[in-house]
Amino acid sequence: MKPTILIVDDEPGVRSALSGVLRDEGYSVEAVSSGEDCLDRMTRGTVDLIVLDVWLPGMDGLATLARLRERQVDAQVVLISGHGNIESAVRAIKLGAFDFVEKPLSLEKTVLVVRNALRQRRLEAENRALRARVDRTQTMVGESYAMRQLREQVAMAAPTNGRVLIYGENGTGKELVARTIHALSRRRHAAFVEVNCAAIPEELIESELFGHVRGSFTGAVSDRRGKFEMADGGTIFLDEIGDMSLKTQAKVLRVLQEQTLEAVGGTTRITVDARVVAATNKDLQAEIRAGHFREDLYFRLNVIPIFVPPLRERAEDIPLLADHFMAEFAREYGKRVKTFDPGALAIIQQYPWPGNVRELRNVIERLMIMVPGDSTSSADLSFLDHTPLVRFHVEEALAAHLSLHDARDRFERDLILRTLTEQQGNMSRTAEVLGVERSNLYRKMRTFGLTPSRRPETEEEEGEVRT
Numbered sequence: 526m527k528p529t530i531l532i533v534d535d536e537p538g539v540r541s542a543l544s545g546v547l548r549d550e551g552y553s554v555e556a557v558s559s560g561e562d563c564l565d566r567m568t569r570g571t572v573d574l575i576v577l578d579v580w581l582p583g584m585d586g587l588a589t590l591a592r593l594r595e596r597q598v599d600a601q602v603v604l605i606s607g608h609g610n611i612e613s614a615v616r617a618i619k620l621g622a623f624d625f626v627e628k629p630l631s632l633e634k635t636v637l638v639v640r641n642a643l644r645q646r647r648l649e650a651e652n653r654a655l656r657a658r659v660d661r662t663q664t665m666v667g668e669s670y671a672m673r674q675l676r677e678q679v680a681m682a683a684p685t686n687g688r689v690l691i692y693g694e695n696g697t698g699k700e701l702v703a704r705t706i707h708a709l710s711r712r713r714h715a716a717f718v719e720v721n722c723a724a725i726p727e728e729l730i731e732s733e734l735f736g737h738v739r740g741s742f743t744g745a746v747s748d749r750r751g752k753f754e755m756a757d758g759g760t761i762f763l764d765e766i767g768d769m770s771l772k773t774q775a776k777v778l779r780v781l782q783e784q785t786l787e788a789v790g791g792t793t794r795i796t797v798d799a800r801v802v803a804a805t806n807k808d809l810q811a812e813i814r815a816g817h818f819r820e821d822l823y824f825r826l827n828v829i830p831i832f833v834p835p836l837r838e839r840a841e842d843i844p845l846l847a848d849h850f851m852a853e854f855a856r857e858y859g860k861r862v863k864t865f866d867p868g869a870l871a872i873i874q875q876y877p878w879p880g881n882v883r884e885l886r887n888v889i890e891r892l893m894i895m896v897p898g899d900s901t902s903s904a905d906l907s908f909l910d911h912t913p914l915v916r917f918h919v920e921e922a923l924a925a926h927l928s929l930h931d932a933r934d935r936f937e938r939d940l941i942l943r944t945l946t947e948q949q950g951n952m953s954r955t956a957e958v959l960g961v962e963r964s965n966l967y968r969k970m971r972t973f974g975l976t977p978s979r980r981p982e983t984e985e986e987e988g989e990v991r992t
C-alpha cells in the first residue's frame with residue numbers, strides 16, 4: 526500500500542508544490558490549510574506522515590503537534606519551520622516530531638526527510654511486531670479444570686524422554702503443547718524441529734525426514750541433512766502424523782526401533798537421539814481399522830497420550846484467552862487493548878468455535894484492526910455465524926448418553942447465554958426474561974463457568990447480590 530502523507534500549510538503555493546513532488550515520489554498525498562483542519566482530518570482515518578508548517582493562522586504547528594500527541598495519533602511528523610527559528614524546531618523534536626526542514630523549502634531536502642521519516646516508521650512497526658513475537662511467552666493460558674489438568678500432564682510428561690502423542694481438533698493448541706513439552710524438558714537447549722507430515726509432498730517426505738545424498742534423485746543437487754538429524758539431542762515434532770503414507774510410516778518405525786537412520790541414497794546408518802512428539806486431529810484407532818495407519822507405529826508413538834480439549838468444552842477460558850490475544854495484538858500493532866462489553870462477552874462465550882483457539886485468535890486480531898474505539902460490542906461480532914449457537918438437541922443428548930442432570934445443565938447454559946445476547950448482556954433484564962432472581966442467575970452462571978460481565982455497574986450489582 527502507498528504511504529499516505531498529509532500536508533498542513535496555509536500557503537497554496539507550498540501545498541501544491543509539495544503535493545506535486547511527493548505524488549511524483551509515489552505517495553498518496555492530501556493537503557489542508559490549518560491545524561484545525563489537520564485535527565479534523567485525523568478523526569477520519571490514519572495517515573503515515575504529516576508535513577506540518579509551524580506558522581499557521583489560528584492554532585500553530587506546535588500546538589497542533591501537541592494535540593496530535595494527546596490523541597495518540599501515531600503518524601510521523603515533519604515540521605516546516607521559518608528560517609532561523611531553531612527554538613521552535615527543538616521544541617517540536619521534543620514533542621516527538623521526526624525532523625524539520627527550514628523555509629525557504631528545498632523540495633529535494635524535503636523529499637529526503639520524508640523518505641527517512643517513513644522508513645523509520647516502517648522499521649519501528651517491524652521492530653514492534655518482532656518484539657511482540659519474541660515476547661509472546663509460549664504460555665498455555667486457561668484456568669478451566671480441563672486446562673489445569675492438561676498443564677499438569679504436560680509438566681509430568683516433559684522431563685521424561687517418553688514419546689508423546691497429542692490428540693485434538695484443529696486449532697486447539699497441539700503445537701503449543703508440543704513446544705511446551707520441549708521447553709520444560711532437559712532437551713530445551715537443543716533444537717525443536719517441526720515436520721508437517723500433511724504439507725510435504727509424498728515424494729519428498731523421506732528426504733525431508735532423513736536427508737539425502739547428492740545425486741540420489743533428480744533435484745538432489747547437494748547433500749542435505751534430514752529433520753531427524755537436525756533434532757539430534759532435541760525434539761522432533763511430527764505434526765499431522767495421521768496423514769503420513771504407509772511407506773513413510775514403515776521408515777519412521779524403523780528409526781524409532783533402531784535409533785538409527787539412513788539418508789535417501791546413503792550407504793551408512795547414522796545414530797540419532799531425537800525425542801518424538803507427534804500430533805494428530807484424526808482418530809488413529811479408526812485409521813488403523815481402515816488400514817491407513819500401522820498399529821505397530823501407533824504403539825511406539827502412543828507412550829504418553831495427551832488430549833487437548835476443544836474450546837467449546839472450556840468456555841470459561843474464552844475471556845482469558847481473548848484478553849491474552851488482545852494484549853498480544855495491542856503490542857504487535859502498537860495500539861491500546863480493547864475491552865469487551867457484556868453483549869460481546871456473551872457472544873464469544875456462546876459461539877461454538879469450530880476452529881477452536883486459532884479461530885478465536887484470528888477474530889481478536891480482526892477486532893484489533895477493524896474496531897475503531899476502545900470497546901467491542903456485539904455488533905462488531907456480527908460476522909460470527911450464530912446459527913449453531915443453541916446446540917442442545919434431544920438427539921444430541923441421546924447420542925452422548927447424557928444423564929438428565931447433564932442434559933438439563935447444558936440446556937440451561939445455552940438458554941442463559943442466548944437470552945443474555947438478546948438482552949445485550951444486561952443481567953437484570955436477562956433475569957427478568959427468564960423469570961429468575963438476579964442472584965440466582967449469577968449463581969447459575971458461575972456454576973456453568975460463565976463470566977457475567979466486567980462492566981463496573983454489574984460489579985456493583987454483584988456486590989448487592991453478595992450482601
Ligand SMILES: Nc1ncnc2c1ncn2[C@@H]1O[C@H](COP(=O)(O)OP(=O)(O)OP(=O)(O)O)[C@@H](O)[C@H]1O
Nearest residue numbers: 664665666667694695696697698699700701882883
Ligand atoms: N491455551 C492457550 N493459550 C494461549 N495460546 C494458545 C492456547 N492454545 C492455543 N493457543 C494459540 O492458538 C494458536 C493455535 O494453536 P496451535 O497451532 O498450537 O494449534 P494446533 O492444534 O496445532 O492447530 P492446527 O490443528 O491448526 O495445527 C496458536 O497461535 C497458539 O499459540
Ligand SMILES: [Mg+2]
Nearest residue numbers: 696699700764
Ligand atoms: Mg498444528
